[in-house]
Amino acid sequence: xxxxxxxxxxxxxxxxxxxxxxxxxxxxxxxxxxxxxxxxxxxxxxxxxxxxxxxxxxxxxxxxxxxxxxxxxxxxxxxxxxxxxxxxxxxxxxxxxxxxxxxxxxxxxxxxxxxxxxxxxxxxx
Amino acid sequence: xxxxxxxxxxxxxxxxxxxxxxxxxxxxxxxxxxxxxxxxxxxxxxxxxxxxxxxxxxxxxxxxxxxxxxxxxxxxxxxxxxxxxxxxxxxxxxxxxxxxxxxxxxxxxxxxxxxxxxxxxxxxxxxxxxxxxxxxxxxxxxxxxxxxxxxxxxxxxxxxxxxxxxxxxxxxxxxxxxxxxxxxxxxxxxxxxxxxxxxxxxxxxxxxxxxxxxxxxxxxxxxxxxxxxxxxxxxxxxxxxxxxxxxxxxxxxxxxxxxxxxxxxxxxxxxxxxxxxxxxxxxxxxxxxxxxxxxxxxxxxxxxxxxxxxxxxxxxxxxxxxxxxxxxxxxxxxxxxxxxxxxxxxxxxxxxxxxxxxxxxxxxxxxxxxxxxxxxxxxxxxxxxxxxxxxxxxxxxxxxxxxxxxxxxxxxxxxxxxxxxxxxxxxxxxxxxxxxxxxxxxxxxxxxxxxxxxxxxxxxxxxxxxxxxxxxxxxxxxxxxxxxxxxxxxxxxxxxxxxxxxxxxxxxxxxxxxxxxxxxxxxxxxxxxxxxxxxxxxxxxxxxxxxxxxxxxxxxxxxxxxxxxxxxxxxxxxxxxxxxxxxxxxxxxxxxxxxxxxxxxxxxxxxxxxxxxxxxxxxxxxxxxxxxxxxxxxxxxxxxxxxxxxxxxxxxxxxxxxxxxxxxxxxxxxxxxxxxxxxxxxxxxxxxxxxxxxxxxxxxxxxxxxxxxxxxxxxxxxxxxxxxxxxxxxxxxxxxxxxxxxxxxxxxxxxxxxxxx
Numbered sequence: 001x002x003x004x005x006x007x008x009x010x011x012x013x014x015x016x017x018x019x020x021x022x023x024x025x026x027x028x029x030x031x032x033x034x035x036x037x038x039x040x041x042x043x044x045x046x047x048x049x050x051x052x053x054x055x056x057x058x059x060x061x062x063x064x065x066x067x068x069x070x071x072x073x074x075x076x077x078x079x080x081x082x083x084x085x086x087x088x089x090x091x092x093x094x095x096x097x098x099x100x101x102x103x104x105x106x107x108x109x110x111x112x113x114x115x116x117x118x119x120x121x122x123x124x125x
Numbered sequence: 126x127x128x129x130x131x132x133x134x135x136x137x138x139x140x141x142x143x144x145x146x147x148x149x150x151x152x153x154x155x156x157x158x159x160x161x162x163x164x165x166x167x168x169x170x171x172x173x174x175x176x177x178x179x180x181x182x183x184x185x186x187x188x189x190x191x192x193x194x195x196x197x198x199x200x201x202x203x204x205x206x207x208x209x210x211x212x213x214x215x216x217x218x219x220x221x222x223x224x225x226x227x228x229x230x231x232x233x234x235x236x237x238x239x240x241x242x243x244x245x246x247x248x249x250x251x252x253x254x255x256x257x258x259x260x261x262x263x264x265x266x267x268x269x270x271x272x273x274x275x276x277x278x279x280x281x282x283x284x285x286x287x288x289x290x291x292x293x294x295x296x297x298x299x300x301x302x303x304x305x306x307x308x309x310x311x312x313x314x315x316x317x318x319x320x321x322x323x324x325x326x327x328x329x330x331x332x333x334x335x336x337x338x339x340x341x342x343x344x345x346x347x348x349x350x351x352x353x354x355x356x357x358x359x360x361x362x363x364x365x366x367x368x369x370x371x372x373x374x375x376x377x378x379x380x381x382x383x384x385x386x387x388x389x390x391x392x393x394x395x396x397x398x399x400x401x402x403x404x405x406x407x408x409x410x411x412x413x414x415x416x417x418x419x420x421x422x423x424x425x426x427x428x429x430x431x432x433x434x435x436x437x438x439x440x441x442x443x444x445x446x447x448x449x450x451x452x453x454x455x456x457x458x459x460x461x462x463x464x465x466x467x468x469x470x471x472x473x474x475x476x477x478x479x480x481x482x483x484x485x486x487x488x489x490x491x492x493x494x495x496x497x498x499x500x501x502x503x504x505x506x507x508x509x510x511x512x513x514x515x516x517x518x519x520x521x522x523x524x525x526x527x528x529x530x531x532x533x534x535x536x537x538x539x540x541x542x543x544x545x546x547x548x549x550x551x552x553x554x555x556x557x558x559x560x561x562x563x564x565x566x567x568x569x570x571x572x573x574x575x576x577x578x579x580x581x582x583x584x585x586x587x588x589x590x591x592x593x594x595x596x597x598x599x600x601x602x603x604x605x606x607x608x609x610x611x612x613x614x615x616x617x618x619x620x621x622x623x624x625x626x627x628x629x630x631x632x633x634x635x636x637x638x639x640x641x642x643x644x645x646x647x648x649x650x651x652x653x654x655x656x657x658x659x660x661x662x663x664x665x666x667x668x669x670x671x672x673x674x675x676x677x678x679x680x681x682x683x684x685x686x687x688x689x690x691x692x693x694x695x696x697x698x699x700x701x702x703x704x705x706x707x708x709x710x711x712x713x714x715x716x717x718x719x720x721x722x723x724x725x726x727x728x729x730x731x732x733x734x735x736x737x738x739x740x741x742x743x744x745x746x747x748x749x750x751x752x753x754x755x756x757x758x759x760x761x762x763x764x765x766x767x768x769x770x771x772x773x774x775x776x777x778x779x780x781x782x783x784x785x786x787x788x789x790x791x792x793x794x795x796x797x798x799x800x801x802x803x804x805x806x807x808x809x810x811x812x813x814x815x816x817x818x819x820x821x822x823x824x825x826x827x828x829x830x831x832x833x834x835x836x837x838x839x840x841x842x843x844x845x846x847x848x849x850x851x852x853x854x855x856x857x858x859x860x861x862x863x864x865x866x867x868x869x870x871x872x873x874x875x876x877x878x879x880x881x882x
Contacts, residue, residue: 015141015812050809056793057804063797086793090786091809092144120786 094122159302164449165359184337195397245512257444313395455483507565607686623742761877830869
């Protein structure tokens with residue numbers, strides 16, 4: 001029965017779990033990067049994740065654009081200020097960024113205007 | 126979804142794949158070859174036979190012509206393949222004949238090619254499944270009465286395999302395809318050895334006496350040639366499906382096309398040569414005769430294991446030819462949907478990244494065809510071929526024009542090849558259309574214009590909608606801000622009605638009124654909300670009409686920029702979808718509101734287990750987060766944003782669910798250009814389930830319905846002709862189904878009425 005229950009668990013494993021596993025694997029293949037779960041505020045770091053959410057706020061100054069990335073261990077935000085065009089980013093793209101980690105309004109980790117690289121198809125390797 | 130449902134779906138369809146896994150579903154050449162070649166290769170199982178049937182009418186003289194005719198067919202195959210090799214390089218996005226004709230010859234030739242191809246794919250499935258069933262029922266005649274049931278079982282199997290994914294079905298179906306090729310080569314090889322080193326075997330029908338009915342004539346030869354060109358069917362499959370290949374797509378597709386052509390030509394010539402050597406005779410009217418390939422196999426292998434192997438593999442490949450159509454029909458329909466010629470729903474990818482809607486529609490259409498034709502192969506096969514040759518002719522003509530206008534080095538040579546091919550396939554098309562017209566080809570020839578007209582009118586509809594949605598004169602954002610008027614529909618005094626009152630009060634509309642059809646609620650209502658006047662609607666007419674009339678009457682006194690919202694409280698017994706069907710009257714009432722111009726609909730659902738008698742539901746929630754669901758920046762979106770602004774919300778944000786990087790970047794830039802003063806969030810929905818993604822997104826607000834609520838604003842299009850509604854995604858409907866049962870979530874439909882004319 002234990003076997004059967006394990007099999008059922010495996011069959012019912014959510015696609016999100018499966019995806020998170022893939023993302024962790026992808027992140028670990030990029031040299032010098034730290035998993036988001038191990039990041040601390042006020043330290044320089046290099047992280048890699050897939051863009052899960054893009055927030056465009058035309059109200060702040062001449063526009064703020066935020067991208068939330070996930071790497072299978074957590075999520076964090078990359079924020080660009082003073083933009084009136086999209087900085088080439090799109091959902092599902094891989095974002096590798098390096099900069100100082102700060103804390104945002106809702107307590108999440110944020111990098112302001114980080115140096116970044118984009119990877120078009122991170123989820124297949 | 127329940128755990129049991131998830132497990133079942135997992136077993137039958139497999140793990141849902143995220144959008145990022147797309148490249149995993151691309152086919153390597155070893156799988157692509159059988160996937161796209163099962164249709165063209167399977168035609169070798171009967172092409173020679175089709176030519177022999179015609180030739181038999183001219184007696185022995187006629188039969189001797191099988192060799193030269195087969196050579197001519199093989200040459201034509203080579204020409205068509207050469208032309209299609211250029212096509213796959215020129216149009217790597219797939220679409221084959223449709224794309225070539227549309228770009229080079231114009232819209233109508235493009236639609237002609239598209240309809241011909243779509244009809245042909247449906248026929249391919251119907252014909253090949255029927256052929257497979259025929260093979261089975263001739264082996265065990267007891268099953269003859271169950272023909273249609275068996276055919277449906279095959280369709281269900283192939284459909285399910287294709288819903289699992291292109292690669293999965295391809296891998297499974299590769300085995301019989303390669304098996305068929307090998308078994309035919311074994312047969313040709315064995316025959317070749319016997320004829321070279323010994324004496325050729327003689328077919329069982331060699332001594333069959335038959336009388337010639339026609340003298341040999343040019344027309345007869347032409348007919349035999351046209352019949353033999355059955356061997357070409359399926360060649361178009363690869364050109365339609367280039368995007369299914371691994372990178373570099375065009376070059377892999379071109380290579381696969383060459384390999385397929387080499388296999389097909391050699392098998393066809395081999396079978397025809399053996400047919401000549403073994404003196405097979407096949408007469409259409411004669412019953413109880415084995416197929417030409419079967420007769421050759423029997424003669425060469427003298428019965429025995431290999432004979433049965435060839436038989437089994439032929440039956441298998443006939444069924445699998447359907448699989449090629451399953452690859453191409455959904456893809457072509459998605460391309461047509463993208464070009465606005467078919468409903469947009471054909472672009473949706475399912476859990477396994479296949480175009481599920483196309484797969485299902487193909488299965489249904491083929492099923493209908495099989496029922497209508499009572500699974501009768503002889504009748505179905507008459508419909509076949511016309512579509513293929515229309516697409517061959519158009520595609521090659523288009524390539525001639527393209528090469529001529531581009532004038533790359535060596536263009537004259539290439540244009541000559543395609544041009545010659547176009548002329549020959551055109552002649553074959555005419556011969557087929559004439560000879561098969563009364564046997565059934567007329568059905569296809571009459572159906573094509575209807576399909577074309579349908580696609581044309583879908584296109585016209587989409588473009589008028591697009592123009593109207595972007596029309597600057599109608600842009601609501603530039604209008605004066607209107608007032609909000611809310612009307613609560615009181616069906617009974619319950620917790621949901623009380624909560625609706627609290628929600629509505631927090632939105633601070635210009636006025637609140639209430640309506641009911643039950644005169645008994647008056648005094649209780651005054652205790653609940655003294656300040657809100659209650660009107661009792663009465664009359665002999667049904668509730669739906671009474672409410673609608675009342676609202677239309679109110680609407681007359683309001684300005685064009687004002688909103689008039691009907692608030693519908695709903696107390697749900699459980700979190701089951703059946704709740705929607707438990708109140709058919711209310712569902713119909715809500716549906717009828719969508720078609721009433723200038724009326725918005727606010728749903729305040731509450732599940733019974735949320736009821737807490739210690740809480741005063743009529744109190745205003747302190748925080749109201751408003752989410753406007755957007756899919757693009759147009760008038761319907763702008764109207765919904767304006768509506769959101771009238772709600773005195775804590776915050777307003779637009780939310781969109783997307784998949785691909787290009788789309789999200791474009792939407793972001795449009796948002797910035799439109800200067801809409803609210804943030805837009807674009808959230809990835811990698812598993813393409815917007816309802817589920819929205820639910821997860823809403824849960825971050827942790828709303829309880831009492832102190833904190835989320836209002837989801839859904840812009841909806843309402844088209845003037847009801848039948849056109851199906852052309853627009855039913856996203857709002859899908860979303861409502863999810864948010865209905867979420868605690869503290871209310872949903873507003875803001876219909877945008879189109880006046881497309």
